[in-house]
Amino acid sequence: MSGLCEGRVVIVTGAGRGLGRAHALAFAEQGARVVVNDLGVAPDGAGRSRGPAQSVADEIRAAGGEAVAHDGDIATTEGAASLIATAVERFGALHTLVNNAGFLRDRMLVNLDEDDWDAVMRVHLKGHFLPLKHAAAYWRAEAKAGREVAARVVNTSSGAGLLGSVGQGNYSAAKAGIVGLTLVAAAELGRYGVRVNAIAPSARTRMTETTFADAMAAPGEDAAFDAMAPENVSPLVVWLGSAGSEGVTGRVFETEAGRITVMEGWRAGPTIDKGARWTPREAGTAALKLLTEAQTPGAVYGSR
Template sequence: MTAATPPTGPTGPTAPTGLCAGRVVAVTGAGRGLGRAHALAFAAEGARLVVNDLGVGLDGSAQPDGPADRVVEEIRAAGGEAVAHGGDITTAEGAASLVATALDAFGRLDTLVNNAGFLRDRMLVNLDEDDWDAVVRVHLKGHFLPLKHAAAHWRAEAKAGRTHAARVINTSSGAGLLGSVGQGNYSAAKAGILGLTLVAAAEMGRYGVQVNAIAPAARTRMTERTFAETMAAPADDGFDAMAPENVSPLVVWLGSAASDGVTGRVFETEAGRITVMEGWQPGPTADKGTRWTPAEAGEATRELLASARRPQPVYGVR
């Protein structure tokens, strides 16, 4: 199989190395933006792709076009192998059919990239229950169900003596790490994805499954307004710092067998930067050895806060 066209780097195309040769990768929400960039990058490294996209608008409404088919055509035109999947991965049937599509088309599944999502931004007092449910369903449930069905397949394979170097990459956000004004639904869902990642990594390691999460920043339909002020033209050296393709190399590596031993981790990634996030760690502690009075607890807490690191500001707070 000829690898798909390699992704473009700051100084031109990066040469593929065959890092994912023979692997089968399913990417959700892969019709546009980050998902499309991931799919093309995996294909460039020799993977066979299941390109999932429901083809909805930025707010989750139905759209007439079929972006998954277009990405499949791109991959095939470059000599790669790919099939489209238009199922709704927020339903048990759609998530199960994503795994089934990989098995039917290619006989295996090695990597799942959970990426699908959309926005319905409102300040909390204006946030309708439907907008809350829709965003949490697509981001959080849309991660859980594909993960559940892929994990069930890999567990069955392991019990049958066919352990895979299986990989899952979940997509969180800086909003999930820090919060974001006007995005209470999105922030809560993205924070939930982090908890899901840690649990899945702990539960599925025995079956050869590694689960990690990324918190990317890039120019997509979802972020074009949020990052409008920072999305300047590419630098003089041609490097477009906000291109979604900048995020994909880390995703491809995490989705390959080369990432052996890396699991239960969260990475921030944008432009040329990768950061290992260290999550909630114990800070200053006071232990009285018996029950506090409310006044004592308050005094001790203020002393602890005075010596604790200040939290990063929520996005949108000036």
């Protein structure tokens, strides 16, 4: 039986370790040819090594799959363009882009340096935008040339981007930005045959190994089930990256262990229309009344 992604060419950024590695291996197992991108940096973004990307590409090939390593910096125009070109030149096409690369520089806001803000914004938000931009240009050209496009983009947000996370103002802001970018890309690129979605995963990686070190199976689950293994997230990513996800776009899925949740974003709640300008006191009274009718937002991570 052929795999779900047989014949598809897939790029996974940040694929040298953790979630990205799990995604790359899962795509290869389903028949995809994979471009394994990783800059090989430390958890805070320091240093650089080709080793992680090469190791995963070698692992895929050893299992009988097809893969190539790419260690370019996808938060630069040159690196992002090179990434897309590698897929097309090596495998003849590009069908799926999984944006996953990132690192942490956690600080409380009063201690958060401008450099730490810029670095996290750069790798997460710019590191999503530039590969997406260059992939989209390729797919638009394919569509305009009359060739059928069934392209997929899977972006990586976070619960921190949906609810916020104490000590992670930079990371939360970047991940929230990725959701906005996903919605715009889904709206703009649909005409070319591109479907764009995002995930908000929870799993044990270098960025979360302390948080999830002692995670246990939930009640009713197999005690041998490693609930926080990154491999638990990959099946949804593979499906979203396959032709089988046609019709699904502009969505955010939270995924953890054996659970998948469709996240529902901002939409109009209770409202009052006076039909004229409010005074400040009237506006305050109206706002307080509306809040009694509105749903209580989820708690910011780390605030309880």
